[in-house]
Amino acid sequence: MILSERLRFLREQKNLTQGDIEERTGLKRSYISRLEHGRTIPSLATLEKFAQALEVPLYHFFYDGEQPPKAASLPQAVQNTDGDHWGLNGESARYVHRLSLLLRRISESDRLMLIHFASQLIGRKKP
Numbered sequence: 001m002i003l004s005e006r007l008r009f010l011r012e013q014k015n016l017t018q019g020d021i022e023e024r025t026g027l028k029r030s031y032i033s034r035l036e037h038g039r040t041i042p043s044l045a046t047l048e049k050f051a052q053a054l055e056v057p058l059y060h061f062f063y064d065g066e067q068p069p070k071a072a073s074l075p076q077a078v079q080n081t082d083g084d085h086w087g088l089n090g091e092s093a094r095y096v097h098r099l100s101l102l103l104r105r106i107s108e109s110d111r112l113m114l115i116h117f118a119s120q121l122i123g124r125k126k127p
Contacts, residue, residue: 004038006061010054011036024053 011021018036022029027049034040042050051058103111 002038003042003061004036007042007050008036010056010060014054016054021050021053025049 011018018029018032021027021032025032025046027046031040035042035046047058047061051061054060103114106114
């Protein structure tokens with residue numbers, strides 16, 4: 001289901017009008033209509049307002065199930081042996097942060113070359 005259809009479906013399921021959503025969120029009724037007809041793409045802040053107004057978790061806009069989807073775990077290759085996920089805290093997180101700052105400064109063609117080079121390194125068989 002498309003996001004705009006999902007917003008309308010959930011609002012109607014709760015027996016709320018666009019006016020009710022307007023009162024609960026502070027968003028203009030015309031903007032709510034544009035969202036529900038797919039003429040405008042909502043920001044995350046707008047979706048959070050909708051979720052609060054509809055009294056549903058944010059994931060309901062993107063997922064059909066009753067329970068939230070299970071979070072994907074990081075691949076074993078990026079996990080330390082002590083169970084800590086590599087890059088999420090400590091020295092590895094500082095490394096990832098520094099790398100992200102540096103990657104912002106290179107050109108797109110250099111970034112693509114770097115990705116190609118990294119994929120070649122990963123693809124090499126270990127001796």
